[in-house]
Amino acid sequence: MKDYEGLMVFAEQRYGKIHPVSYELLGKGGEIADKLHVELSSVLLGSHMEEEAKELIYYGADKVFLYDSPDLKEFDLLNYKHNIVKLIREVKPEILLFGATHLGRSLGPRIAVALNTGLTADCIGLSVDEEGSLIQVRPAFSGNILAWIKTSTRPQMSTIRYKVMQKRERDPGRKGEIIKKDAELVAPLLTIVNKEKSGEVNIAEADVIVCGGKGLKSPQDIGILQDLADLLGGVVGCSRPLVDDGWIGKEHQVGFSGNTVKPKLYIACGVSGSAQHLAGMRGADVIVAINNDPSAPIFRVADYGIVGDLYEVIPKLTNEIKRRYSS
Ligand SMILES: Cc1cc2nc3c(=O)[nH]c(=O)nc-3n(C[C@H](O)[C@H](O)[C@H](O)COP(=O)(O)OP(=O)(O)OC[C@H]3O[C@@H](n4cnc5c(N)ncnc54)[C@H](O)[C@@H]3O)c2cc1C
Structure with missing residues (x-):
């Protein structure tokens, strides 16, 4: 030694x-x-x-x-x-x-x-x-x-x-x-036949993440998160069950077995705040949680908490941001 x-x-x-x-x-x-x-x-x-x-x-x-x-x-x-x-x-x-x-x-x-x-x-x-x-x-x-x-x-x-x-x-x-x-080559060099298109999201680098969890009712509803993320110049993140259910790609997953993220703003929508999810996002500068259960653990780490139905809150938020900043 x-x-x-x-x-x-x-x-x-x-x-x-x-x-x-x-x-x-x-x-x-x-x-x-x-x-x-x-x-x-x-x-x-x-x-x-x-x-x-x-x-x-x-x-x-x-x-x-x-x-x-x-x-x-x-x-x-x-x-x-x-x-x-x-x-x-x-x-x-x-x-x-x-x-x-x-x-x-x-x-x-x-x-x-x-x-x-x-x-x-x-x-x-x-x-x-x-x-x-x-x-x-x-x-x-x-x-x-x-x-x-x-x-x-x-x-x-x-x-x-x-x-x-x-x-x-x-x-x-x-x-x-x-x-x-001097490099030694001991194995035949790899021949790259086709480069897979790199993932379009780089969630680890994003400044704004709008993250969806099991509070969403269908994969199509990710669209309402995407609208808000686009408006804020951010990307969509998700909890693991959405990936497990095949709703969205693994590159969007935040947490213990996904990505660690440190955005300036993290909006968690219908995410309960399990230990495994928090492991990947508690370093965010500002955390906003939207959840209809006031006892959801995500509120313990949130800087701003909105107790409500994400299907009502997110469209209102999106429209209000558009109204204030689009002119
Ligand atoms: C080894 C291991 C690794 C794991 N790694 C990860 C990981 O990397 N990332 C990860 O996220 N999880 C991970 N998990 C899974 C983790 O334990 C949780 O199961 C998962 O985080 C729960 O996801 P969720 O919060 O979306 O779902 P749920 O816990 O089901 O929470 C859904 C939330 O949505 C709310 N809700 C429901 N309807 C509405 C509505 N209309 N409006 C507003 N809110 C609503 C509910 O009140 C609830 O709080 C891991 C588990 C294990 C065992």
Whole structure:
């Protein structure tokens, strides 16, 4: 264990752009590295990524290990894994962090297995104890309790949810080192035959979310939420039962097993406010709840509560906003 030192963040890129979760991890990683008096590094794989490598330094990395090759342009699980595992064996960071994105959730565990170490998935908090071990906080038992987990092997590996950590201020004057590494290809390169159209909603980035729950009577009624969302420049979110019933795509789901969101305004319509739903949205700046049951738990986290039938309240709200702001 003594051979391991430093903290490393896997920098995820899509279509040549760094995913913002990587900057958040550098923010949190920097705090932990400062406490441990160790270096914060990052590993980036892709093609023509020099400018993005600099961005990682501006957001807190002291060192960036850069694998820059046209062969690594697209995410390729086996080749990405091979090069990162080789790097970890060489550099031996004590802590290795991934975003809990589709890509991080797929890559991180495979790297952990190859390194014969543990991984704590879907963390929402990180700190270090007095011995310098990483405390990884994640929801357990459907989000009803928070588990504090320590890893006895090294490196200590975690995937961390998007939008739960703070990135630091970008500092274009910040200096760091970019170390260019030669990529090894151990598996045939993936051939992309067809790119699936990316989801039209990016709920995690939305400033306004109008969220519907089981208070809706039919899938068509999502339209009244959409009208309000369009008016406010927002997107439609939903609770899990709507996804389970096939009313709307999973990319709209907010909560423990869906997306974590941090909008400026969250309007929950016919959502009871289960622990699993709250786990994904309690970070919203302003929460408005519309529910016909005054004892619904959503009112406990709401800044503004409207006790009423959503089929009466939402059209009135939409019409009033139109009346006030459309002229
Ligand atoms: C492992 C696990 C993971 C889960 N992950 C998630 C997750 O990510 N996200 C998630 O949302 N859930 C998740 N769940 C499900 C969660 O436990 C709840 O079942 C779910 O959040 C309830 O959704 P709801 O609030 O839409 O429905 P309900 O709990 O049925 O609430 C419907 C609400 O609508 C109100 N209502 C009814 N009619 C009207 C009306 N006309 N006008 C106004 N209000 C009305 C009712 O008073 C009620 O409060 C998870 C569960 C498990 C076990």
